[in-house]
Amino acid sequence: MSKTLGVGVIGCGNISATYLKLAPLFKGFEIRSVADLDMAAADARAAEFGVAAQSVKDLLNNENIQIVINLTVPAAHYKVSKQILEAGKHVYSEKPLTLSVTEAKQLQALANKKKLRVAAAPDTFLGGAHQQARKAIDDGLIGKVASGTAHIMSHGMEHWHPNPGFFYKPGGGPILDMGPYYIANLINLVGPVKRVAALSSTPRKTRLISSAPRKGETIRVSTPTTYHALLEFVNGAMITLSASWDVFAHRHDHMEIYGTEGALFVPDPNFFGGQIIVAGSDTVRKPLPVWDHPFGMPNHPDDEGQVANYRGAGLADMAQAILQKRRDIRCGIDRMLHVVEVMMAIKASGETGKFVTLKSTCKRPAYFGPEEARALLK
Numbered sequence: 540m541s542k543t544l545g546v547g548v549i550g551c552g553n554i555s556a557t558y559l560k561l562a563p564l565f566k567g568f569e570i571r572s573v574a575d576l577d578m579a580a581a582d583a584r585a586a587e588f589g590v591a592a593q594s595v596k597d598l599l600n601n602e603n604i605q606i607v608i609n610l611t612v613p614a615a616h617y618k619v620s621k622q623i624l625e626a627g628k629h630v631y632s633e634k635p636l637t638l639s640v641t642e643a644k645q646l647q648a649l650a651n652k653k654k655l656r657v658a659a660a661p662d663t664f665l666g667g668a669h670q671q672a673r674k675a676i677d678d679g680l681i682g683k684v685a686s687g688t689a690h691i692m693s694h695g696m697e698h699w700h701p702n703p704g705f706f707y708k709p710g711g712g713p714i715l716d717m718g719p720y721y722i723a724n725l726i727n728l729v730g731p732v733k734r735v736a737a738l739s740s741t742p743r744k745t746r747l748i749s750s751a752p753r754k755g756e757t758i759r760v761s762t763p764t765t766y767h768a769l770l771e772f773v774n775g776a777m778i779t780l781s782a783s784w785d786v787f788a789h790r791h792d793h794m795e796i797y798g799t800e801g802a803l804f805v806p807d808p809n810f811f812g813g814q815i816i817v818a819g820s821d822t823v824r825k826p827l828p829v830w831d832h833p834f835g836m837p838n839h840p841d842d843e844g845q846v847a848n849y850r851g852a853g854l855a856d857m858a859q860a861i862l863q864k865r866r867d868i869r870c871g872i873d874r875m876l877h878v879v880e881v882m883m884a885i886k887a888s889g890e891t892g893k894f895v896t897l898k899s900t901c902k903r904p905a906y907f908g909p910e911e912a913r914a915l916l917k
Contacts, residue, residue, distance in 0.1 A: 544568045544858050545603045547628075549595055549619055550610030551575040551584040553701070554633060556607060559588040561851045566917045567858035568606065574598040575906040599626035604632055606858065614710045617642040620657070624649050629861065631854045632659040634719035637874040638710045640883055640899070643876040650872065656861055657872040661720045662853025665869060665907045666728040666811025666837020671827060672796070672803055673906060676728055680817060681798030684729050687778040690791035691717045697748045697758060697783040704758050706784075707746060711717060712762040713782035714882050717809065721794065722878045723870075728796060729772050730903050732881050734896040737768035739889025742785045768885045773900065779884075812837060812847030832909045833916060855915040856907075869904040877901040 546568045548555055555573065562570045572591035575581040585592035598604060599622065606624040609616055609632040617637045620630045625644065636659040637643045650657045663669065664903045676684060693714055696703040705711055726732075742765060745759040765783040772778070781791075792803035800820060806813025812835040815827040834852060837845035853870035860868045884895035 544605040546570045546606045548573040548602040548608045551580040555610050557850050560793050565855035629655050630657045634660040636879050640880045643879045646871050658857045658868045658870040659875040662870050663811050664724040665852045667832030668806050669724055670812040670907050671815050671830045672805045681803050682800030684776045684798050687796040689721045689780045689794045691782040692786040692789050694787045697746045699750050706761045707758050709762050712785050714766050714885050718882050719878055720808040722881050729776050731773050731900045733771045733773045733887045734894050735884040735888055736894045737885045737888040739763035739766045810846050811849050833912045874901045
């Protein structure tokens, strides 16, 4: 097998540019072609990044493509990922993997039958900040993890996204959109979830778009936009997860992990980098020393300056797992199926007001330190 796997992209929306821009950082794969139902979108993205534009059918039949990145809208993830597997190719899906546990299990079964691999975003938990937090927990810096909080709060997507409508339809909402980042990182830090309880609401039934090009249009909201969930983990830890697009201002940290001997303050799981703060039994907050982790180095412009953005790290880890015939993929389907079930349990509990016990489980992903990260880079 070649040391470089060919990759195709289906879906040429906003996020495709990020994957295409960052892909050259990594070894083990190269993006060779893109496809979209709108050929004009595929042609434009292909011209921008110097790759081929193909129809979806032609890309799936392309013998030079071994992995296909599924960047379609969430409602199409299952259908398109199934088509990719049926074409004999490995799948790397944008989050969420699917919109139901049943769909995720069907993809898992099909992949196993065809001896193919499936993985999915998010891969931000592989970032330098989150792996530094992981090491701190594994080293016992805060004792045994007992509880914590996580907050995803803003006033919605219609203020910046060029086409925000799908965020407010079934399959959208803050849990399915942003929840994967937080839940995947909690699995990385704490482990699998045992059961969930939640409340949900839809305070506003319509949204007014204030971003171009649809500024002034009204969106009808048909999914909850605020969730407050309690997650009980297999190891006994209890963590509160709040996700809302109905908050104009707040003073919560993104993630706080409380142990028997201290506390850890973790930056935004939507990004790879940031500062880790720790407090011991003296209650004094101190930043952990700067860590030489390549996936924590700022490399991408943001509203607040440079941030670390290494999207594609999970794909690179997947490519190496395929090339090395390694069993575990850090963003592999077992873990991401569990993420999907946690999200579905939150939604179901929000509707019924009852605890939901999870049926799936997974192991924490393998630690991903500086040396492991450097091994994925050119």
